[in-house]
Amino acid sequence: GENVEQHPSTLSVQEGDSAVIKCTYSDSASNYFPWYKQELGKRPQLIIDIRSNVGEKKDQRIAVTLNKTAKHFSLHITETQPEDSAVYFCAALYQKLVFGTGTRLLVSP
Amino acid sequence: GAVVSQHPSWVICKSGTSVKIECRSLDFQATTMFWYRQFPKQSLMLMATSNEGSKATYEQGVEKDKFLINHASLTLSTLTVTSAHPEDSSFYICSARNLGDEKLFFGSGTQLSVL
Numbered sequence: 001g002e003n004v005e006q007h008p009s010t011l012s013v014q015e016g017d018s019a020v021i022k023c024t025y026s027d028s029a030s031n032y033f034p035w036y037k038q039e040l041g042k043r044p045q046l047i048i049d050i051r052s053n054v055g056e057k058k059d060q061r062i063a064v065t066l067n068k069t070a071k072h073f074s075l076h077i078t079e080t081q082p083e084d085s086a087v088y089f090c091a092a093l094y095q096k097l098v099f100g101t102g103t104r105l106l107v108s109p
Numbered sequence: 110g111a112v113v114s115q116h117p118s119w120v121i122c123k124s125g126t127s128v129k130i131e132c133r134s135l136d137f138q139a140t141t142m143f144w145y146r147q148f149p150k151q152s153l154m155l156m157a158t159s160n161e162g163s164k165a166t167y168e169q170g171v172e173k174d175k176f177l178i179n180h181a182s183l184t185l186s187t188l189t190v191t192s193a194h195p196e197d198s199s200f201y202i203c204s205a206r207n208l209g210d211e212k213l214f215f216g217s218g219t220q221l222s223v224l
Contacts (some may be wrong), residue, residue: 031211032211034211034213035210039198041218041220042217042218043202043215043216043217043218044153044215046212049211049212051211084202089152093211093213095158096143096155096158097143097155097213098155099145099152099153099154099155100152101151101152102151102152103222105203
């Protein structure tokens, strides 16, 4: 079955810096890769997603890149703000959505 | 975006009792629903996948007789935790998708505490 690995597990940055979170997946049939932001006790919130026929997608300060050959995808957050602090999960979908292990992002003022 | 309603948001029960959690898609037809469990500071672990009108497919290690899933209509799925024990205490969250759409929409989650 699908296995999604995510790194780093924790990431601390200063406000205004960039943050990068990386994921790898195992099932080459996976064709949809969403990223979620989750605050404590709340549901995951979709922040950006990318399909397997696209290499890069950007939405304001957030961008995602996908390397299908290497089975890697990454989340890039620029000009980070304290309110970006949360846990971020990557995921990969073929027939079911499998989540990465999560990254706790802390943005210090 | 589409709305998925999940109830209750939290429940406290005694060991040995059963708890039912409901997940409803309010403005779309959910052909597939997924149930996840999340322990503190961990990721969301898929428990089972249910398609409307058919039996749920459980992930390895998830006891189907303990976690009963019913997906009788295109807008409602239920998860019943039978004979709950303290180790079943967790955050349970459902998600739903419509046929042909990759996006999943999540319920608000249920925090279960078994005493």
